[in-house]
Amino acid sequence: MKLQHSLGGLENLGPVNVETRVFIEPWEKRIFGIHTVMMAESTHLSDALPKYPVATLPTTFRNTWTWASLRTGAEGMQPFEYFKYRYYEKWLMGISQFFIDQGYVSADELAQKTAHYRAHPDAPLPEQPNPAIASQINDYLAKGDSGLNALIQAPRFEPGAEVCIADPAAVDHTRLPGYLRNKRGVIEFVYPGAYSYFVSTGPDGIGKPMPVYRVAFKAEDIWGKDKSEPNTTIYADLYEAYLDTSN
Structure with missing residues (x-):
């Protein structure tokens, strides 16, 4: 996007x-x-x-x-x-x-x-x-x-793991919302199997089937404390290519 x-x-x-x-x-x-x-x-x-x-x-x-x-x-x-x-x-x-x-x-x-x-x-x-x-x-x-496929290799992350969202180069199409780039979240759920997208996004990282995760973010970590309702959690389903452990 x-x-x-x-x-x-x-x-x-x-x-x-x-x-x-x-x-x-x-x-x-x-x-x-x-x-x-x-x-x-x-x-x-x-x-x-x-x-x-x-x-x-x-x-x-x-x-x-x-x-x-x-x-x-x-x-x-x-x-x-x-x-x-x-x-x-x-x-x-x-x-x-x-x-x-x-x-x-x-x-x-x-x-x-x-x-x-x-x-x-x-x-x-x-x-x-x-x-x-x-x-x-x-x-x-x-x-x-x-887009469900058989899982070829084990997911890199488990529920509870803290991850940092990647910031790949802009391409014609991406499945990564811009407001989540470089934000930190916690893996809440690992979906069974592996998923592909309808088309390859090239340098963006989506091509062959891969694990998909439900990631939880504190709203204040995304929008800032003064623009967020307290105790609000934002959830996003993200491909593994968009997740990292570094900041």
Whole structure:
């Protein structure tokens, strides 16, 4: 997560939006649905723990699309542009650019369709029922795709161990919240097995499956005593690559 995606603890950013609705506008549900369908058809599911018949699905979509794909697209936005748009608008831009980059649609075709539906908002959308894909989506929603793997080597840390969070070089995508870098915490739980991420983060350290830990932090050690409620604990699930014993 680059700066604009990891704002915890930064001051003078204005009031926090406490909106509790998942979808504010009806079109946001459709964007979420498109993303879900793409994940349910993603080629990486051939290697998921629940074995999916991705290779035989009657679809022209033949790419890998995961949460990492969506996040990488959003994180690639220019920071000032990022703050201009709503949550699902960022999703829409990332998904649209992916389809253009992969050749499923051209920028001109997308612009023409956009202009058409802006001029005719009640125009019917394409309707192509596909029972096989509908079944695949239902299976995916029920079973998901897990990054769990067999543990190859013993975890470096045990519950109760004090650790210092690493500060790796910034890369295109990271799973380490910026506000935890160089902070000290205590291992509370070691998750069984080993976990990989959907994509390698390169120099950031996430690649092959590794242990994952639940780490507890005192809020005052992160935000400072004058900005923290007393006796408050912050928990974070972190890959082993982000943990060290040095300070």
